[in-house]
Amino acid sequence: MRKEETADTPNVVTGTFPFLTQFVDVLFDSGATHSFISSKLIDTLGLDPTQKSSLLTVMLPNGKTVSCEELYEGYSVKMYECEFPANLYKFELTEFGLSLEWTG
Numbered sequence: 001m002r003k004e005e006t007a008d009t010p011n012v013v014t015g016t017f018p019f020l021t022q023f024v025d026v027l028f029d030s031g032a033t034h035s036f037i038s039s040k041l042i043d044t045l046g047l048d049p050t051q052k053s054s055l056l057t058v059m060l061p062n063g064k065t066v067s068c069e070e071l072y073e074g075y076s077v078k079m080y081e082c083e084f085p086a087n088l089y090k091f092e093l094t095e096f097g098l099s100l101e102w103t104g
Contacts, residue, residue, distance in 0.1 A: 013102070017077050020045055024097035026077055028084070032101040034058075035086040037072055038093035047072055049090070056089050066091070 011030040016023045024041060034056060037047075049070035056068040070090035076083045077098060086100050093099055 014096070015079070017079050019075070019077050019098060024077075025095065027096045027099045028079075028102040029099060030102045032099065035088050035100040036068075036091035036093060036098065037075075037088035038097050039090060040093075041097040042070075042072070042090060050074070058091065 013028040015026060017026050018024075019026070019041075022045075050073040051071040052069060054067050054069055055071050058066050058068060060066060068089040068091055072088040072090070074085075075088055076085045077100060078084075084100055084102070086098070088098065091099070
């Protein structure tokens with residue numbers, strides 16, 4: 001999802017929030033079933049996956065499927081006084097560092 005698409009989507013919240021050592025653009029999606037971290041953010045922070053294998057298959061809006069082969073467990077994002085724990089799958093996000101499932 002691109003940033004300009006989020007304004008008309010009632011089940012998402014976006015913003016810039018602290019994640020580890022920096023502030024990151026985050027998409028909170030109440031319709032999501034999993035949370036994702038961008039390849040670029042992984043490289044920037046030098047993170048190592050906790051699991052590697054074909055862990056999750058994601059269907060894209062164009063009907064293609066992508067396999068997520070790395071999982072980063074035990075992270076969280078803080079929004080004001082609330083912490084959102086997340087296990088993050090590596091995914092090619094274009095405009096966000098993180099896309100998090102959110103049960104609102």
